[in-house]
Structures are given as C-alpha cells and as structure tokens.
Amino acid sequence: MSATRIDQAMARIGSAMERIDAARARIEASKGEAPASPGSSRVMELVNAHERLREEVADTIGELDALIEELEQ
Structure with a gap:
C-alpha cells in the first residue's frame, strides 16, 4: 500500500471529522x-444533513477497513 493512499484516506477522515465537529x-x-x-x-x-453525514462516515469507515485489510496482507 502506498503512503499516498494512506495520506489521502487520512485527509478524508480529517475532513469528515471537521464537518462532524x-x-x-x-x-x-x-x-x-x-x-x-x-x-x-x-x-x-x-x-x-444527519443522513448525509452518517453515510459519509460509513463510507469512510469502509475505506479504513479496506486499508487495514490491505495492510494486514
């Protein structure tokens, strides 16, 4: 897994967290x-708005799960 993909995922997570805050x-x-x-x-x-945020968080968690799974291989 490339550092770029991890950085992109982390940036999306950070952005989602900012919107939640x-x-x-x-x-x-x-x-x-x-x-x-x-x-x-x-x-x-x-x-x-709540539904959109919920869906975005669910998508981000799915991406994190995929990244973690890829790292574990």
Whole structure:
C-alpha cells in the first residue's frame, strides 16, 4: 500500500471529522433557540444533513477497513 493512499484516506477522515465537529457546534449553538415544530423545513434539513453525514462516515469507515485489510496482507 502506498503512503499516498494512506495520506489521502487520512485527509478524508480529517475532513469528515471537521464537518462532524462543525455540525456538533451548530447543534450546541441552536440549543438556546425555540424548538421547531415537528413538520418544519428546518427539522427536515437537519434530518437530511444527519443522513448525509452518517453515510459519509460509513463510507469512510469502509475505506479504513479496506486499508487495514490491505495492510494486514
């Protein structure tokens, strides 16, 4: 396995972690705001953003698993 692929994977992981931290900060900042109604577009935006982040994290973990498996061979 080349160092370049490992570096690229690590960069993607770092980027994903930064987005997760930013999302967490936005959630913390919004705690003082009035709660949104269950059917509001803001709630749907948050649900969609969460789903995109979840999928990206799952993809990144899959890449890490593949890299680890390749290193173990």
